[in-house]
Amino acid sequence: MPASPSTARAINDRLALRLLQQEGPLTAGQLKQLTGLSRPTVADLVERLTASDLITVVGEAGEQRRGPNAKLYGIAADRAHLAALDVRTEGVSVVVSDLVGRVLAEASVPIGGDTGTGPAVEQAVTLVERVVKEAGADRLHTVGIGAPGLIDPSTGELRDSSGLPEWHRRLVAALQERLPEARVSVENETNLAALAEQRDGAARDRDTFVLLWLGHGTGAAVVLDGALRRGASGGTGEIGFLPVPGTAALPSATDCEGGFHSLAGSAAIVQLAGECGLTAAESAREPVAAGVVREAAVLVSGARAVEGLLPDADAAARFLDALADRLAVGVASVVAVLDxxxxxxxxxxxxxxxxxxxxxxxxxxxxxxxxxxxxRAGALGGGAVLRGALLTARDRAQDELFAPPGRWSAPSGR
Structure with a gap:
């Protein structure tokens, strides 16, 4: 049975919008070529999408020809504004972007471990409001949040965890209350990092891979056949709890000390560096553990270039070898199960x-x-969480705004 005219128009509009998302600005002629639609059909859909403020003229095609250059059409970037948050145990970072993902403003605020739940939530929400104002946005359409911990697959909510600050869970509700028109959702930070590495980073050519998160703590994200796998309780990748040799005890249901975290968490890495004779220096640019690993890698590669004449290169090599020994224990376990x-x-x-x-x-x-x-080494580092949260927010906003007429679903936690 052939589609009705209204359904056919909706399908064509959706196809054109997807192409503009993926390819960037296009002329009507390029849309005709990529969609296979007739010239009058493309002209009609361009007129409809422009009238609906979904696309706009963003320039002219570069090629010169007789008559005026062809108009370039692109997504109407100011149709909606988005926010992404990276929530850590020690603070929160925020970016605000337009509908095509161009960052308009960003900022971070540290939140000390002794800060009470109420003040911590207020600090984070105030930061979001300030960054929104600096971006020149009237309101937010979608907010994507990356946070450590388990996300309940049935509700989309951050589950209670004794190892994480209470303000993490309160923040989601507070943002929804202060930004009632926004669609607020939360996702595990490692899952968002994997999404970002797949879209823009080290895994762009892979539809099956595992990301091992190495930051303050440890975690893993599993992508199989292009789909992120969360598990029955949302706990896929909680590798910090993996029992491994080389620790003094076993982890428990409420504490990952004694698990893989005890070998590969930031505190363990800094201690290992000291045992190998390296000094981990404080830095405002990156966490201490990342700094000492970076310095060791630079020393080893530099020593190779000048045939081992750099001081501390032997200690740096011993440190990297010992760290690789530890990481391989967790990686080999993942490989044996998931391949x-x-x-x-x-x-x-x-x-x-x-x-x-x-x-x-x-x-x-x-x-x-x-x-x-x-x-492979990750390409995006700690910034992958914010990037993944922003990509998720953008995808959800575009899915809703570009949906055919009559197809709309109420905001939810997922």
Whole structure:
């Protein structure tokens, strides 16, 4: 049965909008070529989408020809404004963007461990409101939040966890109350980092991979056949609780100390560096653990270039080797169960280690597992969480705004 004229128009509009999302600004002629639609049909849909304020003229095509240059049409970027939050145990970062993802304003605020729940929530919400104002946005359409912890797959809410600050859970409700028109959703930080690395980073050519998050704590995100896997309770990738050799005790249901976290968390990495004779210096630019890993990688690669004449290069090599030994224990466990073929060392530490650390981990996994696994350094580091939250917010806003008439769903936690 052929589609009705209104359904056909909606399908054509949706196709054109998707192409403008993926390809950027296009002329009517390019839309005709990419969609296979007739010239009059393309002219009609361009007129409809322009009248609906979904697309706008953003320039002219570069090629010169007789008569005027062709108009370039693009997504109406100011149709909606979006916010993304990266919520950490020690603070929160915020970016506000337009509908095509162009960042308009951003800021961060530290939140100390001794800050009460109410004041911490107020600090975070006030930061969001300030960044929205600096971006020149009247209101937010969608807010994407990345936070540590488990997301309940049935409700989309951040689950209570004894190891995380209470203000994390309160923040989501507070934002929804202060921004009643916005669609607010929360996702595990490591899952968002994996999305960002797949779309814009180290896993762009992979539809099956695992991201190992190496930051303040540890975690993993699993992407199989292009789909993020969350598990029955939202706990896929809680690798910090993985029992491993080399620790003094076993983890418990409420504490990951004694698990893989005790080998690969930031505190453990800094301690390992000290045992190898390296000093971890404080830095405003990146966490201490990432800084000492980055410095070690630079020393080792530099020593190789000048045939080992750099001071501290031997200590740096011992440190990277020992860290790779630890990481390989967790990676080999993941590989044995999932066989992802590719593992990305994400977070600030994974990016800081670069190829020096990734190649060492790959070598050890090759000895531990018969399953071929490529190990890559993350390209986005700690910024992957904010990038993933912004990508998610943009996708959800565009899905709603670009939906055919009559198709609308109420905002929800997911």
């Amino acid at each position: 992802p073929g590719c593992l990305v060392l994400g977070g600030e530490v994974g990016q800081a280690g670069g190829d020096e650390l990734a190649l060492r981990v790959a070598d050890r996994v090759r000895r531990l597992s018969p399953l071929p696994t490529e190990v």
